[in-house]
Amino acid sequence: MDRIKIEGGVPLKGRIPISGAKNAALPLMAAAMLTDGVLTLENLPDLADTRLMQEILSNHGVTAEPRAGAISLSGRKIDNLEAPYDLVRKMRASFLVLGPLLARFGEAKVSLPGGCAIGTRPVDLHLKAFEALGAELRLDSGYVYARAKGRLNGGLVHFPFVSVGATENTLMAASLADGETIIDNAAMEPEIGDLARCLVAMGAEIEGIGTRTLRVRGKSTLHGATHRVLPDRIEAGTFAIAVGAAGGAVTLDGVSPDLIGSLLGVLRVGGLEIEEEGNSIRIARGPARHRSVDIVTEPFPGFPTDLQAQYMALAATAMGPSKITETIFENRFMHVPELMRMGAEIEIQGHIAHVKGVDRLKGAPVMATDLRASVGLVVAALAAEGETVVSRVYHLDRGFERLEEKLRACGARIERLKA
Numbered sequence: 001m002d003r004i005k006i007e008g009g010v011p012l013k014g015r016i017p018i019s020g021a022k023n024a025a026l027p028l029m030a031a032a033m034l035t036d037g038v039l040t041l042e043n044l045p046d047l048a049d050t051r052l053m054q055e056i057l058s059n060h061g062v063t064a065e066p067r068a069g070a071i072s073l074s075g076r077k078i079d080n081l082e083a084p085y086d087l088v089r090k091m092r093a094s095f096l097v098l099g100p101l102l103a104r105f106g107e108a109k110v111s112l113p114g115g116c117a118i119g120t121r122p123v124d125l126h127l128k129a130f131e132a133l134g135a136e137l138r139l140d141s142g143y144v145y146a147r148a149k150g151r152l153n154g155g156l157v158h159f160p161f162v163s164v165g166a167t168e169n170t171l172m173a174a175s176l177a178d179g180e181t182i183i184d185n186a187a188m189e190p191e192i193g194d195l196a197r198c199l200v201a202m203g204a205e206i207e208g209i210g211t212r213t214l215r216v217r218g219k220s221t222l223h224g225a226t227h228r229v230l231p232d233r234i235e236a237g238t239f240a241i242a243v244g245a246a247g248g249a250v251t252l253d254g255v256s257p258d259l260i261g262s263l264l265g266v267l268r269v270g271g272l273e274i275e276e277e278g279n280s281i282r283i284a285r286g287p288a289r290h291r292s293v294d295i296v297t298e299p300f301p302g303f304p305t306d307l308q309a310q311y312m313a314l315a316a317t318a319m320g321p322s323k324i325t326e327t328i329f330e331n332r333f334m335h336v337p338e339l340m341r342m343g344a345e346i347e348i349q350g351h352i353a354h355v356k357g358v359d360r361l362k363g364a365p366v367m368a369t370d371l372r373a374s375v376g377l378v379v380a381a382l383a384a385e386g387e388t389v390v391s392r393v394y395h396l397d398r399g400f401e402r403l404e405e406k407l408r409a410c411g412a413r414i415e416r417l418k419a
Contacts, residue, residue: 011248020229032073037224154179309376335373
């Protein structure tokens with residue numbers, strides 16, 4: 001199993017191009033099942049998760065023509081409506097095939113999903129949404145059996161709390177339903193808007209993009225399209241936080257500041273210099289350490305839960321105490337024991353982490369527990385004194401494209417140790 005070795009204490013200096021967003025790419029790839037045309041996705045990141053999604057789609061009969069930074073997907077020859085456990089258990093986003101299969105073919109059999117072990121994340125909201133659109137559902141032996149009498153029918157879907165995945169699945173299904181669907185309390189994450197814009201390019205009619213209420217007027221068919229995946233705000237935020245931890249000055253290219261506005265606000269309060277120009281953001285930190293700032297994770301446009309572990313690594317060496325409140329997932333502090341191995345002073349009280357900043361972390365062997373926790377350990381290692389070896393980095397490969405290469409280009413002493 002590969003590991004990553006990092007010699008810390010080197011300020012980062014240079015430019016980093018931001019890749020396409022993993023969290024946008026996966027539902028966009030699933031959307032290819034809604035049409036017998038060709039959906040071409042540009043700016044597609046080359047990740048373990050996007051490769052796995054291609055394998056999942058291939059299982060259903062979707063053909064793919066990948067090329068550098070893009071992929072063309074065709075759902076013309078879909079001949080299998082079952083998504084088996086062996087594939088779905090590897091990634092939660094694979095559950096997004098249920099909406100397209102049900103809407104286009106009137107039935108589907110999909111295993112309950114897997115993914116990072118950061119909480120229960122039930123799929124109840126997905127299933128209740130499909131029932132609101134007229135589907136008949138049955139759970140048996142770990143599978144969801146879904147059937148529609150003819151076509152799905154538009155209806156009112158109200159989410160009692162915000163769910164990105166349920167919003168995406170419902171949005172895709174509603175695009176091929178008869179009549180109008182209203183999605184109330186929809187997620188507002190940029191990745192939702194990206195999916196909606198792609199569906200519109202495929203012929204869907206959607207109003208309220210970027211708001212809590214989406215109106216979808218279903219079409220009998222959708223057609224192919226070409227769509228560019230939006231930049232990865234979590235990757236951009238991670239590199240911005242890394243500058244705060246390690247020092248230096250880095251320009252992030254190809255990302256709108258609006259995508260990480262909540263983070264940039266926190267970093268400014270903490271003392272970082274931030275300059276925004278078009279689709280580039282320059283982050284700089286002088287010799288002084290970052291000042292502590294309390295954060296609370298919230299749905300967009302609040303502080304992203306996917307940046308919580310990275311920010312905790314920064315807070316571990318900040319000046320003063322800080323409080324980090326996690327409101328999205330109930331089990332997303334698994335990186336804390338690993339940070340404490342490096343000398344971090346952290347106390348957990350329920351869903352709140354109290355972090356007392358120390359002068360300097362020290363390198364140590366640590367183990368990644370999930371995708372965002374793993375890159376949080378990389379951020380900590382960049383700021384630490386001495387050598388850190390991060391194991392189980394297959395988590396990193398799920399969500400960060402050419403991480404070592406991008407950091408090395410900015411002066412980081414980082415290398416992958418092959419198994």
